[in-house]
Amino acid sequence: MKIPAIAISRLSVYARHLARLKGKGTEIISSGRLADMCGVNPAQIRKDLGYFGDFGVRGVGYYVQELLFEIRKILGSDQQWRLGLVGVGNLGLALLKHREFTNNGYTFVAVFDKRAKKIGIEINRLKVQPLEAINYAVEKKGMEIGVIAVKPVLAQEVADILIRAGIHGILNFSPVQIECPMHVSIENVDFSIKLEKLCYKIKSQRF
Amino acid sequence: MKIPAIAISRLSVYARHLARLKGKGTEIISSGRLADMCGVNPAQIRKDLGYFGDFGVRGVGYYVQELLFEIRKILGSDQQWRLGLVGVGNLGLALLKHREFTNNGYTFVAVFDKRAKKIGIEINRLKVQPLEAINYAVEKKGMEIGVIAVKPVLAQEVADILIRAGIHGILNFSPVQIECPMHVSIENVDFSIKLEKLCYKIKSQRF
């Protein structure tokens, strides 16, 4: 079956709300109530879940804990993922210390920078290494995901090194389109585009 | 005419490539060549531009400089936007110093934090202020956009203050759905969702 990419993003949102419900001790939730919380249509939720299995009970709803478990399994957030950060500028440091990353099954196993003056600095018990060390980290430390937080001009070069080293996925914070073979997955986080979109919306509101 | 929101994001991408072409001295570009660079269909570009006017010349293509000017006008990136940052944690500081923001028509006019120990610290010639100062910044300094970089539990509270103060738009880096009246525009930048999507894609690739 063809699963729309956007359905995956919604699963993340569902998981977030389910985690909150679980924390509050709620045991059962209907697609209708969950939909209200997430701001989507109830059928949307049922369809999204339907791509992956039958997780609900007719006439009852979904068991919060069970559904959360299943969604985590689908997304892979039940497993440990090993990240490598490239670029220890302000943004890179912020990501390294970011709770959402470190609390949820993600571990930074290595940190890299191209600038000689950054090499050897220790952050969060990790020594900053030169780009040449990327190969070793992928092969020996099982680094699976590369997080690119370097200046735009360096982004493609860094991506190429990661790809040649055998990385599985790239999370790119640089505002450039990265060329990438099909077997490597990539996701872009692009502040500027979001900000420009926001400005457009504000302008349009004003008529 | 109904303009799809995603078309706006694509305009940002076009603008980026046009800026590069302009820098290289290229004067004319066809939708076909630009489409290759951006990784989209040529008709897509023509349709997107068609929502806003006739910017091309049949049999010739688009004048790079002129088209860039027009897109900037559409997006509002030709004007100066005044931002306020809320939350001077690692991420907030990274945003404050981020080139993509400071180089492209965006200015931070004020910085806020809820934590007493942060108040008064000076960053980039701006003193960190308490949340109570948000009102003044909106009314007297013309702060139009609030950038939320606080912990998830505080995000809605901060948003409410910004909204009550009369902010026009919110760029939210916190992983929560923010409740927001329709006249206030909002864009979310959500790392965790992107990372979870990436992990799902990697898992799927492996079959």
Next chain:
DNA sequence: GTATGTGAAACCGTTCACAGCA
């Protein structure tokens, strides 16, 4: 001849509406 602008067609995702089941 060449590349834009644009209706029409194809495609994809969302919502409806109801059958199926606890």
Next chain:
DNA sequence: TGCTGTGAACGGTTTCACATAC
């Protein structure tokens, strides 16, 4: 009765294909 699971209808976006203009 109540809520899920899902085929069908709907609506919106993308792509095609060609008339139009340089």
